[in-house]
Amino acid sequence: MRALVYHGPGQKAWEEVPDPVITDPGDAVVRVDAVTICGTDLHILKGDVPEVTGGRILGHEAVGTVEEVGPGVRTVEPGDQVLVSCITACGTCRFCRETRYGQCLGGGGWTLGHTIDGTQAEYVRVPFADTSTHPVPAGAAPQDVLMLADILPTGYEVGVLNGGVRPGDVVAVVGAGPIGLSAVMGARLFSPSHVIAVDLADGRLDAARAFGADVTVNNSREDPLPVVREMTGGLGADVTIEAVGVPDAFESAVALARPGGRIANIGVHGRPAALHLEEQWIRDITITTGLVDTFSTPTLMRLITGGQLDAGRFVTHHFALEEFPQAYEVFADAAGTGALKVVLTR
Missing domain, CATH: 3.90.180.10 (Medium-chain alcohol dehydrogenases, catalytic domain)
Known part of the structure; x- marks a missing residue:
């Protein structure tokens, strides 16, 4: 064969x-x-x-x-x-x-x-x-x-379920490739108030809207942090989902989460990513990782x-x-x- x-x-x-x-x-x-x-x-x-x-x-x-x-x-x-x-x-x-x-x-x-x-x-x-x-x-x-x-069970289990998405949550998905889109689609099953997709490519952000994201941010041109905070009274997202597997995406997902927020990492990481515990130790965040x-x-x-x-x-x-x-x-x-x-x- x-x-x-x-x-x-x-x-x-x-x-x-x-x-x-x-x-x-x-x-x-x-x-x-x-x-x-x-x-x-x-x-x-x-x-x-x-x-x-x-x-x-x-x-x-x-x-x-x-x-x-x-x-x-x-x-x-x-x-x-x-x-x-x-x-x-x-x-x-x-x-x-x-x-x-x-x-x-x-x-x-x-x-x-x-x-x-x-x-x-x-x-x-x-x-x-x-x-x-x-x-x-x-x-x-x-x-x-x-x-x-x-992709669908990965986005659903490692992103949506690990992140504990609940009705009314603000969910930010960093990365709008197939896994990120699966997380967007899966999050919608739990009636969040907003799903925000962050990506570098306009074409993938267009796809994210088709899959259920109501807000998109191209982070090659715009910092997503002010956008998310403005939508959440300055707090940040209830759930952030990292769906890329590069250090910048993980660090962005942590930064976008509110105090007490949940950060679900899906991405396959081949390099170290920084976790700034000197900033995060006091914020009551939960970070999950996992293989589907x-x-x-x-x-x-x-x-x-x-x-x-x-x-x-x-x-x-x-x-x-x-x-x-x-x-x-x-x-x-x-x-x-x-x-x-x-x-x-x-």
Whole structure:
């Protein structure tokens, strides 16, 4: 088969590799029907995730058709169309029993495209298939369901739920890429009074308005702090969500929060970010971090199939699988191309 293989920082290739095979009774081999590229893949290519070594097939999001299952698999069978989650879960360890699947101690967590070969390929081996795949509902568009592999549960769990968004809150989302937009969309489910999106690109701020932000600030031209304080009687936002993964974005998220506010970091950070405790120790703030657990995927699936969430609006570009090099170029130049999520299909 062919796959997108990482060969060290800045190096990747769509090339021939061996087909995946069942290596554990709980495995499934899935034919990839639709797959996408994540901002985390770009962080890997920058060298921000040193655990990913040369020769690794990238990718952790897919919708596909089960080709083969191990003898221990009980809930899926060949021919089933499934969502392949970005998180695999053994289902029995301490953290899995607490629904903290991202911290799985039994060989799961974020493995695909990280510690084992991933989904940016014609076929993928999925460990713990019973607990790491979700059936695609009849009539659901695969590209819509694909958004549930990572970005929607990540924005919802690590941003909105960790940030404790409540009715009437003022929420500031720093970064209006796909993850930030997921946080905007998820925050709206809790009836905040305002959702403020902050980004450097006007095109992404336009998208943020379409996804539910009622105030946008381009921080290449305007300081968001006076804007947020003017809206909140000088206090700051109740909840800020960092969705970029660079030091400036994290420091901005902290500065925008009110005393007693909650700051939810989603971004994948490859460099240190300053936390000015000499200023913050007295402000009663709460800072959360996290890897998505995907416990919310079934709930979000119901919201998509019920029409409450329009996941398809994330998809801006379509490619064939063999066009991975072009898809990466378009996705990496999001400011110039307007790309949110690119979808590659057979």
